[in-house]
Amino acid sequence: MNTLATIVQIAGVALAPLLPGSIQALKARLQGRRGPSAVQPYRTLRRLWHKSAVDLEGTSVIYWIAPPLVAACMLATLAIVPVGGHAGPFGLGNDALVLVGLLALARFALAAAAWDTGNGFSLMAAARDLMISVFGEALLVLALLLAALPAHSTDLRAMSVAAAGGHIWSAPAHWCGALAFMLVILLETGRQPIDNPDTHLELTMIHEGPLLEYGGRDLAFLQWAAGARHWVMLILGAELFLPHWGGFAASLGLLLAGVTFLCGSLALIETTQAKLRILRVPALLGVGCAIALAGAGMWVGGVGT
Amino acid sequence: MGTLDAVALAGAATVALGGLLAAIGGGLRAGLAVQAAGMTLLGAAGLAVLTGGDALGAAFRSTIGPALGLDPLSGFFLAVLALTAVPTLVFARDYLPTSPGARAVGALTAAFLLALVGVLAARDVTSFLAFWELMTLLPAAAILVARRDQAVRSAVYAYLAITHLGGAGVWIALLALAHHGALGDPSALAAAGTGAQTVVALAALIGFGTKAGFIPLHAWLPRAHPVAPAHLSALMSGMMIKVALYGLIRVEFQWIGATPRWLGLALLAIGLLSSLGGVLWALVQHELKRLLAYHSIENVGIIALGLGASLLFADAGQRTWAAIAFAAALLHVANHAIFKALLFLGAGTLERAVGGLDLDHLGGLLRRMPWAGGAFLVGSMAIAGLPPLNGFASEWLVLQSLLHVALHRPLGVALAGAVALAGLAMTAALALLCFTKVVGLVLLGPPRRAECAQAVDPPMGMRAGMVALAAMCIALGLVPGLVVPTLTGLAPGVHGTVLARHAGLVLPGTGSFPSLALGLALAVLTTALIGVRGKRRAARSPTWVCGQPVAGALGWTSAGFTKPLRLVLEALLRPHRAIEVERDGGMVQSITYTGHVPSLLDAALYEPAVRTGLRAAAVARRLQSGNVRTYAAYLLGLVIGLLVLAHTGALG
Numbered sequence: 001m002n003t004l005a006t007i008v009q010i011a012g013v014a015l016a017p018l019l020p021g022s023i024q025a026l027k028a029r030l031q032g033r034r035g036p037s038a039v040q041p042y043r044t045l046r047r048l049w050h051k052s053a054v055d056l057e058g059t060s061v062i063y064w065i066a067p068p069l070v071a072a073c074m075l076a077t078l079a080i081v082p083v084g085g086h087a088g089p090f091g092l093g094n095d096a097l098v099l100v101g102l103l104a105l106a107r108f109a110l111a112a113a114a115w116d117t118g119n120g121f122s123l124m125a126a127a128r129d130l131m132i133s134v135f136g137e138a139l140l141v142l143a144l145l146l147a148a149l150p151a152h153s154t155d156l157r158a159m160s161v162a163a164a165g166g167h168i169w170s171a172p173a174h175w176c177g178a179l180a181f182m183l184v185i186l187l188e189t190g191r192q193p194i195d196n197p198d199t200h201l202e203l204t205m206i207h208e209g210p211l212l213e214y215g216g217r218d219l220a221f222l223q224w225a226a227g228a229r230h231w232v233m234l235i236l237g238a239e240l241f242l243p244h245w246g247g248f249a250a251s252l253g254l255l256l257a258g259v260t261f262l263c264g265s266l267a268l269i270e271t272t273q274a275k276l277r278i279l280r281v282p283a284l285l286g287v288g289c290a291i292a293l294a295g296a297g298m299w300v301g302g303v304g305t
Numbered sequence: 306m307g308t309l310d311a312v313a314l315a316g317a318a319t320v321a322l323g324g325l326l327a328a329i330g331g332g333l334r335a336g337l338a339v340q341a342a343g344m345t346l347l348g349a350a351g352l353a354v355l356t357g358g359d360a361l362g363a364a365f366r367s368t369i370g371p372a373l374g375l376d377p378l379s380g381f382f383l384a385v386l387a388l389t390a391v392p393t394l395v396f397a398r399d400y401l402p403t404s405p406g407a408r409a410v411g412a413l414t415a416a417f418l419l420a421l422v423g424v425l426a427a428r429d430v431t432s433f434l435a436f437w438e439l440m441t442l443l444p445a446a447a448i449l450v451a452r453r454d455q456a457v458r459s460a461v462y463a464y465l466a467i468t469h470l471g472g473a474g475v476w477i478a479l480l481a482l483a484h485h486g487a488l489g490d491p492s493a494l495a496a497a498g499t500g501a502q503t504v505v506a507l508a509a510l511i512g513f514g515t516k517a518g519f520i521p522l523h524a525w526l527p528r529a530h531p532v533a534p535a536h537l538s539a540l541m542s543g544m545m546i547k548v549a550l551y552g553l554i555r556v557e558f559q560w561i562g563a564t565p566r567w568l569g570l571a572l573l574a575i576g577l578l579s580s581l582g583g584v585l586w587a588l589v590q591h592e593l594k595r596l597l598a599y600h601s602i603e604n605v606g607i608i609a610l611g612l613g614a615s616l617l618f619a620d621a622g623q624r625t626w627a628a629i630a631f632a633a634a635l636l637h638v639a640n641h642a643i644f645k646a647l648l649f650l651g652a653g654t655l656e657r658a659v660g661g662l663d664l665d666h667l668g669g670l671l672r673r674m675p676w677a678g679g680a681f682l683v684g685s686m687a688i689a690g691l692p693p694l695n696g697f698a699s700e701w702l703v704l705q706s707l708l709h710v711a712l713h714r715p716l717g718v719a720l721a722g723a724v725a726l727a728g729l730a731m732t733a734a735l736a737l738l739c740f741t742k743v744v745g746l747v748l749l750g751p752p753r754r755a756e757c758a759q760a761v762d763p764p765m766g767m768r769a770g771m772v773a774l775a776a777m778c779i780a781l782g783l784v785p786g787l788v789v790p791t792l793t794g795l796a797p798g799v800h801g802t803v804l805a806r807h808a809g810l811v812l813p814g815t816g817s818f819p820s821l822a823l824g825l826a827l828a829v830l831t832t833a834l835i836g837v838r839g840k841r842r843a844a845r846s847p848t849w850v851c852g853q854p855v856a857g858a859l860g861w862t863s864a865g866f867t868k869p870l871r872l873v874l875e876a877l878l879r880p881h882r883a884i885e886v887e888r889d890g891g892m893v894q895s896i897t898y899t900g901h902v903p904s905l906l907d908a909a910l911y912e913p914a915v916r917t918g919l920r921a922a923a924v925a926r927r928l929q930s931g932n933v934r935t936y937a938a939y940l941l942g943l944v945i946g947l948l949v950l951a952h953t954g955a956l957g
Contacts, residue, residue: 092823095816104689116749138730138731152814155817158816213849216841279869
């Protein structure tokens with residue numbers, strides 16, 4: 001089982017860009033366009049791989065190291081997040097809060113690189129990203145707390161196992177957790193109504209902003225990291241908050257179904273929702289935090305368990 | 306007398322000798338080196354007591370006679386003190402000689418260190434209080450020797466006033482404990498009843514909390530720490546506030562007996578307020594040392610969260626997690642001492658190199674000062690709680706503790722844990738925002754002032770002190786698991802340890818944090834990806850700013866980077882801004898912008914208190930008319946009053 005889980009985890013490195021690609025393709029269909037195909041991110045990566053990277057005047061080692069460091073952080077998170085309740089022997093543990101730290105390190109590397117270039121658009125986007133992450137991080141740990149409550153552990157494998165079966169759905173806390181984590185997914189993958197992944201207007205960018213000064217393989221690393229972020233968040237969402245039961249094979253199958261469902265949901269939300277004003281986003285995330293806290297109260301209070 | 310006693314005493318004597326040497330002409334550098342040697346000896350003794358587990362010298366007693374000794378908890382704090390003091394003294398050897406009042410400050414540094422050691426080693430009330438007061442007064446003296454302007458005097462006055470008003474709590478708590486004979490005997494105060502217990506617990510919380518910088522008793526900290534010479538700022542922010550936490554731990558965890566639940570919840574609330582408040586007001590500072598001082602408040606808040614969680618676990622009877630949360634708080638004590646000392650030394654270095662610490666007028670220093678800048682970068686990443694550095698290890702432990710508080714009934718405690726967990730996550734994200742800003746404005750980008758373009762790395766001693774501290778940040782981040790089991794043994798009621806020793810942190814109920822493996826994996830993966838990337842780069846090009854030339858005036862500022870957050874939290878931060886536009890014949894000639902964020906608590910709490918105090922003084926002054934007959938009337942009134950009281954028997 002663990003061997004198969006290892007294979008799926010490693011396959012994630014190659015499969016990750018497929019997720020944003022398929023969301024874009026699905027979204028185009030929903031909007032009545034033909035749109036790019038689901039494998040468009042791979043074509044972009046191939047194109048970038050053959051272009052030369054750009055060095056900026058006056059930058060330091062931070063600009064140079066940020067793209068590989070961000071990609072390395074995401075590779076480490078791929079190793080930490082289990083699939084179907086199992087993970088390979090990568091030796092990096094499977095802790096939910098370590099994951100939070102790795103995402104923060106990636107965010108720091110990109111924001112510091114934005115400072116290094118001194119590009120106003122990059123810095124505007126980095127400032128917004130860090131501001132939103134203040135509220136996003138609180139929501140993320142609360143959602144993880146809700147998943148940890150039934151497992152009594154922050155081991156992602158145990159959390160996945162504890163969320164299996166139909167019984168958990170009788171607890172309102174689990175529904176609260178699912179709702180809160182959906183907001184986390186929207187935030188971390190940079191999707192509407194929080195961020196617009198299709199924008200080409202620098203003034204409205206959040207996640208795309210700090211990438212502006214990069215090219216070639218540097219940009220390829222960062223684009224892949226964005227895909228990996230989708231992979232990690234959707235897998236976590238499906239593992240912890242979508243229905244799954246039975247043995248490992250059934251869990252893997254349901255994981256696939258869950259990720260597909262989440263891709264479809266993201267495409268649907270993007271089609272129907274306009275982007276929020278940036279200053280309204282904290283209020284949205286705050287509502288998520290309140291829901292999560294209510295869920296935690298209900299679980300510990302014994303409602304539905 | 307055993308070997309360890311001899312080592313500890315020799316260490317103290319050596320520090321004193323170093324102080325004397327520093328005071329005489331020409332012996333400053335030698336004196337500081339001797340002090341460093343003495344602190345090494347003291348630290349070695351502390352480490353031996355910590356790992357050996359046996360106490361040294363006298364035990365705690367409630368009698369008057371002075372007594373000194375060390376137990377494992379003192380040993381831990383002593384070891385941390387030495388770990389930060391030795392690099393700081395090495396730094397001071399090259400830093401201090403060119404400062405004003407250098408010899409006096411050098412001698413006072415030794416006295417301050419001895420006072421810190423004295424508080425940790427005191428085993429009775431009188432010596433504890435004596436060293437405690439010395440610890441407060443000596444840095445004030447050193448600041449006044451080094452700087453003589455009016456603003457500094459007023460800051461020192463505020464420091465002494467607030468720490469002495471609040472510090473009265475320490476006297477009340479300790480004298481009450483000694484009165485009940487409870488020093489070193491947890492059952493004595495429990496026998497005296499919950500009333501006495503509550504008084505002692507509250508008095509200690511206020512007294513030690515003032516000195517530790519808990520909000521709302523923090524107002525002195527951001528005023529006093531930035532004005533001290535760099536190595537003293539490092540020791541004050543690094544260790545003095547930790548010694549206050551040492552006192553808090555002694556009283557609340559060891560001497561008041563069974564700890565009430567409200568104390569755990571109170572520490573969680575104080576911790577949450579201090580960590581969030583500290584980091585929020587740090588974010589809106591424009592001066593680097595002031596910003597760092599506010600971050601000290603944030604970090605004592607994080608330590609308080611760990612301590613509060615530990616008390617709540619102990620109350621619920623979960624011994625293992627109580628010990629883990631306690632160890633988490635202690636690990637953060639050590640980590641914060643190390644990276645805060647590093648950052649203050651870095652700030653002092655930068656001030657020397659470029660002559661000013663206004664954040665908007667630095668920049669580009671990482672390329673020009675690779676050693677000092679690199680060490681400063683490591684310290685910033687550590688305090689921002691980024692893996693694989695030491696700040697993340699202890700924040701991870703505190704987060705885990707709070708999360709596990711939230712797992713168990715009673716409901717109120719669980720919800721408090723959940724709120725504290727979310728608050729700490731926000732604190733970590735805010736610290737990341739703040740230090741991204743600091744790193745960006747200080748180390749990266751173009752130099753924003755001519756002096757920054759000419760800056761060079763400091764002399765060897767200053768460099769060595771900072772690099773040593775940065776190395777400790779990395780080492781403690783990679784192998785925290787070697788330290789934590791020992792620290793769990795310091796928790797009350799634990800004998801030996803509750804955890805097995807690993808390089809990383811392997812705890813029950815977590816997915817474990819193999820810090821060493823993670824650090825190595827990140828390093829190897831990054832290196833491999835750099836290799837894969839190859840060397841093919843296009844010619845250097847300027848940053849794209851819509852085709853315009855890159856001009857310094859268009860660069861981002863500290864205020865600009867935090868603007869989104871200021872807008873979101875406008876109701877809380879209440880920023881002031883003023884724009885003056887100068888026009889001449891309809892043409893705009895110049896625009897002046899000033900903006901600052903006032904400290905909410907200063908405005909809401911301290912200013913009314915000061916106003917009321919001044920008004921009361923004005924009323925009291927009316928009594929002093931200067932007229933002899935009025936004073937004779939006062940005397941007459943007093944005598945008659947006393948006679949009446951004596952007559953009614955009210956005087957007994």
